[in-house]
Amino acid sequence: MDYTVRENDIILEGFDCLDLRNTLLCGQAFRWKEADEGTFTGTVKSHTLCLVEKDNEIIFRNTSEKLFKELWVPYFDLERDYRAITDSFRSDKYISAALDEFYGIRILHQEPWEALCSFIISQNNNIPRICGIIERLCESFGTATEGGDFSFPDADRMSRLTEADLSVLRAGFRNKYLLDAAQKVASGEISLDNIYEMPIEDARTELMKIKGVGPKVAECTLLYGFGRLDAFPVDVWVKRIMAEMYSDGLPECTKNYEGIAQQYLFHWRRNSKNFKGE
């Protein structure tokens, strides 16, 4: 990935398959906001980043080269050739249509703990409300960052909270699930580090030991939190797609990258003008 350093900014040029709006606001992560047109802010670990997309540049504002390499390159999966992967999807006409309309989505490699909690919160919920709950979780129990935001509270911190504490989130029945996850992770009963090393079947089983974590939440955690691109979360939208277009399952061309195909199809089915007012 080519970049240049300009004072405190990192400038990306000549990149491929990176559309910030599609990537940051497509429902895989819930902490990015578009303030002005083409300007996005979000927080990962204890670092708040401002991104500006203009002309053919993406500017990572007020960050260091070290942080860029160690945090933002893996987070945006910048070393992976998304062009080659999405090209290989082209034999499927539906994914091809999704790519034509929404090219530039990448799968973000989020923090496992944050992804786990985010998708526990996501169950039977809608995206704007998920964002609100997570925002209140961070403001209430996270730590202030230099960029004026809050970090996502870690499992230790959350394991010391009660359901009454979490009532400020207005997350309803999901509060007890968050606490069960926090207690199991903080106590070491479930090791997120170990899950990195597990075969995907074992990883699913391990995550589903947490109350409130079923197949969908486990799959999302593996895809967005552990970078398992072969994970394939099926929510109500993807369920519709499968029923409407893939009665025999996903096409062979998506093999090993089902999660990426899923993200394009999900975003396409929800947002394409071709599906409005069906």
Place this chain on the structure above:
DNA sequence: AGCCAGGGTCTGC
């Protein structure tokens, strides 16, 4: 007002 949302648990067959 009623339906829906990036589902899961619990119960009853």
Place this chain on the structure above:
DNA sequence: GCAGACCATGGC
């Protein structure tokens, strides 16, 4: 193993 009620909350 599978269907159905139920779960909190808020946008539309």
